[in-house]
Amino acid sequence: MRITFLLFSLILCFTASSQSTNYKIDGIIVDTFNNPLIYSTVLLLEKSDSTMIDFTRSELDGSFRFKDVPFGNHIVKTTYVGYIPLTIDASSDKDNVDLGSLSMKEMASELMEVVIKAAKAPIKMRGDTIEYDASTFKVPEGSSVEDLLKRLPGMEVESDGSILADGKSVTRVTVDGKDFFGSDPKAATKNLPAEGISKVQVFDTKTEEEEITGATSQSQDKTMNLELKEEFKSGGFGKVIAGIGTENTKELKGNYNKFNKKIQFSLVGVGNNTGRNGLSWDDYQDFMGSQSFNFSDGGDYGFGGGGGMYYFGGGGSGIESSIQSIFFGADNSAGLPENYNGGLNFNYDHDKTKVSAVYYYNLSGLKSEKSLIRDKFITDFTQNETQETFNDDRSQGHRVELKFEKELDSLLTIKTDFNGAFIDQEEQYTGDISLARDGQLRSSSDINNLTNKTGYLGNGLVLIRKKFKKKGRSMGLNTSYLSTQLKEDQRQNSTINFYNQDATIDSTTIIERINNDVADKNLIKANALFVEPLSKKFFFETFYNFSNRVESGERTVLDIEDFENTLNPFLSREYENTLLYNRIGSSLRYSHNGINVSLGLGYQTLKLNGQLQLIGISEPSTTIDKTFNNFIPNLSINMSPVRNSYVSINYSRNVNEPEITDLQPFVDNSNPLYIVAGNPSLTPEISNRIGTYMSRSYPLGGVRLSLNGNITLYENQISRNEIVDENLITTVTPVNIDGGNSTRISGSINFPIVKNKLTARMRMGANSLNANIFVNGIKNETQTIGYTPFMKLSFTPNDDMALYINANYRVTNITYDIQTTQNQTTKQTTLGVEFNTKLFGGLFFDSQFNMNYYSNDRFNTSQNIPILNASIYKQVLKGNKGEVRLSIYDAFNQNQGFFQGGSGNQLSQSSTVALAQYVMLGFTYNIRGIKSDVRQDSWW
Amino acid sequence: MKSIINIILILLLTFEIQAQKVEGTITYNRKTDWIAIMSELPWVTEEDIDRRKLTWGNDENDGRNFDLTFKDDKSIYTYKEEDSEYTYSWKEEKYVIIRDYNKNKTDDLVEIVGKQYHIIDKIPKYKWKILNEIKEVAGYICMKAETQNDVKDQKVVAWFTDAISFFGGPEGYSGLPGTILELNLNDQNAVITATKVDLKTPIDKLPIPKKLKGKEIEFVKFNAKLKDFIKDSKEGRKNPFWRIRY
Structure with a gap:
């Protein structure tokens, strides 16, 4: 040089x-x-x-x-x-x-030793003036800035609190360059905590003129500026969105956040009767803050359990679902929904300690009026079902999640979690269901059910994460206890008419019943994981899982006859089921330079024990006692053979135990048209899954390719044996059947047509499903093959306009080997256009158009449903903090909650009365200001 | 006549510097603040920035360690080989900066957007401003110098010490009267700071890889490629620094 x-x-x-x-x-x-x-x-x-x-x-x-x-x-x-x-x-x-x-000149030794060496603070020279960063000066907790100043070289604090810097008096104190409570310098230094200060700057007080000309000051006064530490500057943001519209529609959503480095506090609240404008990813992150995503150490360890991957909680359903599921619950596009929910969250993160507390309340209601037709193919005839049903459901829940995590030292972390929930649900169901055999009416049911459900959950977890001096060696231990109770009271009223060949009523069954259920679940789990590095590239992982699940409960069924309740001895029962699970496994992992290969083997034992006692009959209790032992191999390969490419191949074998209720030889005929019986000889279902994924991207050209395929082969798949008699009374028993499988492959490509202006994305997917069930003793193999080509064009010529066009085609062929005449093809075509643009005078326009075309050659139906939503909006208020928006939803008034589907030996089609056309006027206020953007969100 | 004297002077001075050659290894820790980098993108809203700070702002970032090994006015700067704490490995992009200050020659292997380039050229020159600030880094008193990286549009602050008479530094920056022990790229967006200075362990031979596989290129062309990529990415509303080193 x-x-x-x-x-x-x-x-x-x-x-x-x-x-x-x-x-x-x-x-x-x-x-x-x-x-x-x-x-x-x-x-x-x-x-x-x-x-x-x-x-x-x-x-x-x-x-x-x-x-x-x-x-x-x-x-x-x-x-x-x-x-x-x-x-x-x-x-x-x-x-x-x-x-x-x-x-x-030699530097003052205190400046050298104290400021530079000990405090590691940079010093700045301006002529003779020296300035330094005071952030690392240690003062006792609770000290004021004054106490800090006393320790700084060159600074003197008089007994009356006035400050001298290099012998000159400090007449003005500013905080982050702004005057602090007028100009009394003592106000700031006496009141501000020292730990909040990052920098102390002292300079000659300049007159206005000197500031502009930059002339050297003649002043004898000094100004001191205190810079606040980042964590003492708090960020706060929030917004409110309110809308009112025709068809009595209303929407309100608001959130507020206040945070700094240590503390995060947030509030969110939503109320609407549109089923729209629910909660999004952004709302979730705003609400949960630093607790949005957690490391995967809360759950059960297994193959690959040592990798530090983020996981996103959720899981579970009903009472065992989590707050996340409220944010990511499906939008209601069918029925008439009502939603009110809200919560508050507090996170504390400081000094290796994390505390988090969340409370969430939700109240939701859904009224839905639905028409459904379903054809079911039995060996030599078809069962035609029509339903006209009405549901009025209402549920509310309270949920609390508490977390505490502390890093005891750099190698040991302890974490505890507690979740609590309370739910209360009411469901009202009325329905008319008729069953016909090859078009001839056999039975019609008129059903009226009212169900009340309450439940609570308590779940606690303690987890220890330990690292060792030897890099790569680590251990995880956790134990948890879950307890839930669900109480269900149901009043059931049904009238069933059975018909003769000539359509006259043959007989009538009237059921009036009260069902009372209490179900308890207690689950204890313990898991351990140990990772030992064998060399720089090889690791040996061992895990152990233990769980003991006890489900016990009671069901009492009272038949009502002539205003008198009598216990139904065939349906009332007590049970206690225990599932004891032990699994141990090890894997050898190679991990180096972007190549990760893991080969493992596990052994698991499942011990099922079930006790069933009928109430009201002196019959001995039924006991089920079964043990299933299985080896479970596992293979996983992940690598990037060349830059910007990724390949993964995974094989896993899973054992799914049968439900204990499926094993008990108990016949449940509470629905006389659909009788369910247990099967004591049922064995666990084993699934073997092979999955592959490949991707390659060319960032310079903006091209991305991916290929995805997976196949699952079942052994002893748990399926059904259905027996349908003359009167279309179905008796169902679970059975194991071999030979089921499912395959899914898809490939996609993204490429630019005109760089950054016009981009295309194409995807081709195919899936095949082979499902077996026994129908009237004959094995029926249903093969479903679907193709789903997809294409999307994104046109973004400039910042003021964006156009997105997508087309989606889904064709499904279903073939039945016992009744080939029922083979059918369903098609669904979707065309979507989104067009957003900036108009004149600060106005913006957004529109989404979706055309759905459904057809089915069996029902000989076709449906064409065009939905257009559009809105026009403008920013208002200072700093663009407000937005006024006028929207029209479903401009053609076409929404009818249409659905078609087929599986096994049946296919169905339904429509639900839904909120269709409405116009809404909305207003948004955002503390942080609104940036109107015509483009769809993308990752950056 | 004057020029001859000058040449002699150069030779003398060169000799003098040769006489006090230092050799050693400096370990740097490189930390990138992704939220700060993202905040500078023009289409990102205040609300987005706050949301990222809220969600990820408290996450710990250990950074990545790099070694600068130098001997005889030659240096190599690349990843420090370390035992992994995790049992999962990601492929790191190639980054080997080899400098021969005597021959004024680079021999860099740099990967951008999936392509490896072998840059053989003269050592790039930076226009350094020397500022009135000093601080301590890894036990050395350092002075502050500042320059501009026009390719990546970064304000580069270097803290160098004249106590080590090797005139190089990390990430290919050099040209100051001493060794650069800390670099701040656009304030705190990326901080590369020396954590260990070892001038005692003799360097046998610089750990230069035998083969530097990459397309041969000169800085002018390489920088043009970088600039194009950054411009295109920003136009397409993608953060260019997901794909190239900040």
Whole structure:
């Protein structure tokens, strides 16, 4: 490097010799006792902007020389360890410059030792003024800024609280450059906590004129500026969205957040009867803050349990679902929904301690009026079912989640979680269901059910994470206890008419019943994981899982006849089922340079024990006692063979135990048309899954390819044996059947047509499902093959306009091997257009159009449903904090909650009365301001 | 005549510097603040920034360690090989910065957007401004210098010490009268700071890889590619620094 500078000066020198525009700078560097400072660094800088031109070192006598310096304004700067750097003017436009003896002052030892060395604070020199960062000065907790100032070199605090800096009095104190409570300097220094200060700056007080001209101050006064630490600056944001519309529609959503480095506090609340404008990802993150995503150490360890991957909680259903599921519950597009929910969250994160507390309440209601037709293929005939039903459901829940995590030392972390929930649900169901055999009416039911459900949940977890001195060695231990209770009271009223061949009523069954259920569940789990590095690339992982689940309960069924309740002895029962699960497994993992291969083997035992006692009959209890032992191999390969590519291959074998209720030889005929019986010889279902994924991207061209495929083969798949009799009374028994499988493959490509303006995405997917069931003793194999091509074009010519077009086609062929005449094809075509643009006068326009076309050759139906939503909006208020929006939903008034589907030996089609066309006027207020954007969100 | 004297002077001075050659290894820790980088993208809203801070702001970031090994005015700067704490490995993009200050030659292997480039060129020069600030890094008193990286549009602050007479530094920055012990790219967006300076263990041979596989390129072309990619990404509303080193 040195050489280049010299070469540079050499070139200058050649020009110099001809034009003589250069000069020479000489000087001698000495200390305050006039002793030469040897080998000190001397820099030659441009005076205007301090740009370095050259540098050298002083000789044994302290002398230095810059030769061949082009005429101009320059400064010489000298530095020497432990001395205050010295800057001196060395400009010249004709003569050589001799700076003579340059005396460098030693840095005050307190400045050197205390500020620089101990506090690691940078110091800044402005002429003679020295400024430093006070963030690392240790003062006792609760100290004021005044206490801090007393410790700072060069600073004095008088008994009355007035401050002197370098002997001059501080007359003004600012915080982050702004005046603090007027101009009394004592107000700030006495009241502000020292731990909140990151920087103390002291400078000469400048007059307005001096600020502008930059002239040196003549003032005898000083100004002190205190800069606040980042964590003491709090961020806060929030918004409210309110809307009112035709069809009595209303929407209200609001959230507010306040946070700093230590504390996060948030509130969210939603109320609407549109089923729209629910909660999004953003709302979830705003609400949960730093607790949005957690490391996967709360759950059961298994193969690959040592990897530090983020997981996103959720899981479970009913009472065991979590707060997350409220945020990500499906939007209601069918029925008439009502939603009110809200909660508050508090997170604390400081000094290796994390505390989090969440409370959430939700109240929701859904009224739905539905028509359904369903055909079911039995060996030699078809059962045609039609339903006209009405549901009126209402549920409310309270949920609490508490978390505490503490890093005891750098190697040991302890974490505890507690979840509590309470739910209360009411469901009202009325329905008319008729069953026909090959078009001939056999039975019609008129059903009226009213159900009340209440339940609670308590769940606690303690977890320990331990690392060891040896890098890569780690251990995890956790244990948890879950307890739930659900109580259900149901009043059941049904009238069933059975018909003769000539359509006259053959017989009538009337059922009036009260069902009372109490179900308890107690689950204890314990898990352990140990990871030992064998070398830099190989790891040995071992895990152990234990769980003991006890489900006990009671069901009493009362038949009502002539206003009198009698216990139904065949349906009333008590039970206690225990499932004891032990699993141990090990895997060998290779992990290096982007290649991760893991090969593992586990062994599990499942012990099922069930006790069933009928109430009201003196019959001995039924006992089921079964043990299932299985080996479970596992293979996983993840790698990126070349840059921007990813390949993964996974094989796993899973054992799913049968439900204990499926094993008990108990016949439940509470629905006389659909009788369910247990099967004691049922064995666990085993699924073997092979999954592959490949992707490759070419970021320069903006091209991305991916290929995804997986296949699942079942052994002893738990399916059904259905027996349908003359009167279309179905008796169902669970059975194991071999040979079921499902396959799914898809490939996609993204590529630009015009870079950053027009992008295309294409995907082709195919799936096949082979399902077996026994129908009237004959094995029926149903094969479902579906194709789902998809294409999307994104046109974003500029920041003011965006157009997205997508087309989706779904064709499904279903074939039945026992009744090939029932083979059918269903098709669904979706065309979507989203067009957003900026209009005149600050107006924006958004629109989404979706055309769904359904057809089915069996029902010989076709449906065309166009849905158009559009809105026009404008930013209002100062700082664009407000937005007024006028929207129309379902402009063509076409929404009818249409659904079609087929599975097993049946296919169905339904429509539900839904909120269709409405116009809504909405207003948004956002503290942080609104940025209107015509583009769809993307990851950045 | 003057030029001859100059040449002699150069030789003398060069000799003098040769005489006090230092060699050693400096370990740097490089931390990137993704929220701060994201905040600078023009289409990101205040609300988005707050949301990211809220969700990820408290997460610990251990950074990645790099070693700068130097001997005889030659240096190599690349990833420090460390035992993994995790049993999962990600592929790191190639980044080997080899400098020969005597020959004024680079021999860098840098990967951008999935392509490896072998940059053989003169050592890039930066226009350094020397500022009036000092602080301590890894036990050394450092002065502050500042320059601008026009390719990545970064304000580069370097803290260098004249107590180590090796005129290089991390990430390919050099040209100051001493060793750069800390770099701040656009304030705190990326901080590369020396955590360990070892000048005692003699360096046998610089750990230069035998093969530097990549497309040969010069800085002018390489920088043009970088600039194009950054511009295109921003136009397409993608954070370019997901794909290239900040």
